[in-house]
Amino acid sequence: MWKKAEDFIRQCYTELDKPFNIDSRLQEVKTAIEQTGTYEHTYEELEFGAKAAWRNSNRCIGRLFWESLHVVDQRSVKNEDDIYEGLLEHIDYATNEGRIRSAITIFPPQLGGERVRVWNHQLIRYAGYDEPAGVIGDPASIEFTNFCRQLGWKGGGGSFDILPLVIQIGEAQPKWFEIPLEKVLEVQLRHPEFDWFKDLQLKWYAVPIISDMRLEIGGIDYTAAPFNGWYMETEIGARNLADSFRYNMLPAVAEGMGLNTRRNTILWKDRALIELNQAVLYSYKTDKVSIVDHHSAAEQFQLFLEKEKTCSRDATGDWTWLIPPVSPAATKIFHQSFENRMDTPNYFYQKPPYRKRSGQN
Ligand code: ARG
Numbered sequence: 254m255w256k257k258a259e260d261f262i263r264q265c266y267t268e269l270d271k272p273f274n275i276d277s278r279l280q281e282v283k284t285a286i287e288q289t290g291t292y293e294h295t296y297e298e299l300e301f302g303a304k305a306a307w308r309n310s311n312r313c314i315g316r317l318f319w320e321s322l323h324v325v326d327q328r329s330v331k332n333e334d335d336i337y338e339g340l341l342e343h344i345d346y347a348t349n350e351g352r353i354r355s356a357i358t359i360f361p362p363q364l365g366g367e368r369v370r371v372w373n374h375q376l377i378r379y380a381g382y383d384e385p386a387g388v389i390g391d392p393a394s395i396e397f398t399n400f401c402r403q404l405g406w407k408g409g410g411g412s413f414d415i416l417p418l419v420i421q422i423g424e425a426q427p428k429w430f431e432i433p434l435e436k437v438l439e440v441q442l443r444h445p446e447f448d449w450f451k452d453l454q455l456k457w458y459a460v461p462i463i464s465d466m467r468l469e470i471g472g473i474d475y476t477a478a479p480f481n482g483w484y485m486e487t488e489i490g491a492r493n494l495a496d497s498f499r500y501n502m503l504p505a506v507a508e509g510m511g512l513n514t515r516r517n518t519i520l521w522k523d524r525a526l527i528e529l530n531q532a533v534l535y536s537y538k539t540d541k542v543s544i545v546d547h548h549s550a551a552e553q554f555q556l557f558l559e560k561e562k563t564c565s566r567d568a569t570g571d572w573t574w575l576i577p578p579v580s581p582a583a584t585k586i587f588h589q590s591f592e593n594r595m596d597t598p599n600y601f602y603q604k605p606p607y608r609k610r611s612g613q614n
Pocket of ligand 1: 375461463481482483484485488489493
């Protein structure tokens with residue numbers, strides 16, 4: 254703990270470049286660790302740590318904006334109700350009627366065995382029901398949806414039901430809370446040229462708020478620290494709605510386009526993908542909900558790389574995640590390589606509390 258704390262405190266104040274006596278803060282931290290086994294971050298340290306963790310997130314293409322992260326300190330919450338309020342405030346702040354703002358809300362850190370967990374993968378996500386006739390909703394949510402039902406939540410059985418928030422403090426029974434529907438901004442998908450597209454009745458929510466990762470800063474583990482950016486269209490159009498193990502919409506889109514889905518050589522999947530992604534961009538843009546296309550995101554990522562170089566840091570990255578799933582070779586990222594080293598502060602996967610085996614959502 255002390256070694257990690259020392260490294261972080263030095264990095265923090267060196268980068269912030271404040272006229273500040275690092276040694277006295279280090280002494281304070283050291284004494285606290287010796288006497289209590291832990292220490293407390295100042296707000297400034299917390300803010301820098303959360304931002305640096307984003308900067309170090311190798312899989313994120315959106316890191317150009319790491320300095321603009323809005324950091325909300327909710328370390329003093331006492332119970333599940335307080336946490337629920339904090340989560341709703343996060344949703345409101347981030348959504349901002351569509352002009353999405355990147356934010357993180359940081360709840361109390363792990364202390365010994367005591368830890369806060371938000372069981373949801375993202376604060377806003379659609380339920381998945383494993384029915385005899387097939388899956389309804391998001392197949393990626395089936396396991397979590399089953400747990401919500403065990404806790405007493407009644408799902409509506411639809412394709413786009415918003416899951417409840419599930420909050421756990423220590424080993425207590427997790428508590429679930431419904432998200433008021435008016436707080437959830439969604440976008441109905443339509444296509445700029447294909448009038449039939451709207452009849453597919455597809456939609457997606459505006460703000461992806463990852464809530465199951467652990468934020469590690471200077472040896473302190475924030476096990477509940479939900480954060481958000483805004484969507485890149487491929488996340489929705491080439492993955493969530495397109496993957497055969499998610500909403501699997503490519504056959505339906507291709508059919509609408511009148512393509513023969515028995516012939517691989519006419520590239521029906523590729524053509525359906527493009528139109529689905531076009532519909533996502535068109536709908537979000539028309540509704541004035543923040544979204545970035547993968548070409549602009551890749552250009553922004555190049556700026557991030559340059560900026561890091563200017564600050565004499567070499568950006569790390571995970572190529573397999575950074576390249577977009579649509580036309581990857583049309584972006585510069587595809588033709589580069591990155592060192593996939595995990596620096597701290599950073600965001601780490603943690604085992605879902607409702608799952609026996611380890612792994613991610
Ligand atoms: N890929 C995830 C999803 O489709 C969201 C991950 C975070 N994305 C973001 N743009 N910040 O829901």
